[in-house]
Amino acid sequence: MEPINARFAIEWPGFNLTVDLELPGRGVTGLFGHSGSGKTTLLRCIAGLVRAPEGRLVFRGEIWQDANTWVPTHRRSLGYVFQEASLFPHLTVMGNLRYGQKRAPSSVGAEDRVSLDQAIALLGIDHLLTRKPDRLSGGERQRVAIARALAVSPRVLLMDEPLAALDIARKQEILPYLERLHDELAIPVLYVSHAPDEVARLADHLVVMDGGRVLASGPLKETLARLDLPTAFSEDAGVVIEAVVASHDENYHLSRLDFPGGNVVVAQRKEPVGHRLRLRVHARDVSLALERATGTSIANLLPATVVEIADADTPGHCLVRLDAGGTPLIARITRRSLDHLGVARGKAMWAQIKAVALLGD
Numbered sequence: 001m002e003p004i005n006a007r008f009a010i011e012w013p014g015f016n017l018t019v020d021l022e023l024p025g026r027g028v029t030g031l032f033g034h035s036g037s038g039k040t041t042l043l044r045c046i047a048g049l050v051r052a053p054e055g056r057l058v059f060r061g062e063i064w065q066d067a068n069t070w071v072p073t074h075r076r077s078l079g080y081v082f083q084e085a086s087l088f089p090h091l092t093v094m095g096n097l098r099y100g101q102k103r104a105p106s107s108v109g110a111e112d113r114v115s116l117d118q119a120i121a122l123l124g125i126d127h128l129l130t131r132k133p134d135r136l137s138g139g140e141r142q143r144v145a146i147a148r149a150l151a152v153s154p155r156v157l158l159m160d161e162p163l164a165a166l167d168i169a170r171k172q173e174i175l176p177y178l179e180r181l182h183d184e185l186a187i188p189v190l191y192v193s194h195a196p197d198e199v200a201r202l203a204d205h206l207v208v209m210d211g212g213r214v215l216a217s218g219p220l221k222e223t224l225a226r227l228d229l230p231t232a233f234s235e236d237a238g239v240v241i242e243a244v245v246a247s248h249d250e251n252y253h254l255s256r257l258d259f260p261g262g263n264v265v266v267a268q269r270k271e272p273v274g275h276r277l278r279l280r281v282h283a284r285d286v287s288l289a290l291e292r293a294t295g296t297s298i299a300n301l302l303p304a305t306v307v308e309i310a311d312a313d314t315p316g317h318c319l320v321r322l323d324a325g326g327t328p329l330i331a332r333i334t335r336r337s338l339d340h341l342g343v344a345r346g347k348a349m350w351a352q353i354k355a356v357a358l359l360g361d
Helices: 039-047 093-102 116-123 138-151 168-184 196-202 220-224 335-341
Strands: 004-012 015-023 028-032 054-059 062-065 078-081 156-160 189-193 205-210 213-219 238-249 254-259 262-267 276-282 286-289 300-311 317-324 327-334 348-353 357-359
Touching (some): 004 039, 015 205, 039 189, 093 138, 116 138, 138 156, 196 220, 205 220, 238 262, 327 348
Parallel strands (some): 028 189, 028 205, 078 156
Antiparallel strands (some): 004 015, 054 062, 300 317, 317 327
């Protein structure tokens, strides 16, 4: 699948945007960073809602912007989901969806076309079709807004912090539907967020932004494991691991998840053996030992080699990147422990994982 090439330069009073990116033409790309980092401005440039004087945008080989070309927003074959659902209050859910469907270009290829029935099924809103927006919860309104964006059969779906206006319960309600978009749609999704858990759960590719610049762009698992990025120095530092359900222990109500380099045991899962899961291991939940521990309640112990060491954001603490048989891990330990254990690059150690967060629960 051909990539998306985006190069923009904007100079505004108090803010500059300078980006030069090649993004995957399929899957979910997370645009991640703190407020004011330039994520939304970049998304609006891609949408054509902001015209960068110096810009070039090539979508799957088709030029949308360069020195001689400008394709306006309504001709860019994209769906845009904002923080607020912005549904038409006088129309039913079906009326809102049909309005979106009217904008679907006839030139969309079969691979990219999304039928109205498919959009309704993907977002689980078939029981809401006759309601008007004022009779929907915040999560339901946002699901309808996403379905409406899909109803135009976009070649790319742009999502600007679609969960930011929702409370925790509504976020948990809508996240499984966003995962379905990831699994079932052939079109690329660009997803803006400042929430690490959302990005870890949904993204395949990660772009880290700060001050209008791109600090890093690469596969999610590799980028999250880097110690030279602000994401690594926060309380949410950690890695994402793709694992497979290997077995279930009915006696102790546990499941074993296998991945390159080892396995972890978690509370019993409902998924069958062979099912793939995404899990997150926070740096704060990984400790280090010189030898395999015995007589401990920590069940998840992995042999690993020290790859890199960096100072953490808290005085007296550091971050240690490890290679556990091809799977990266990060441990957050004190400087005292670092010196006491003699932690150094290339040293063989045991990683003790105190907790595992299953993404998708």
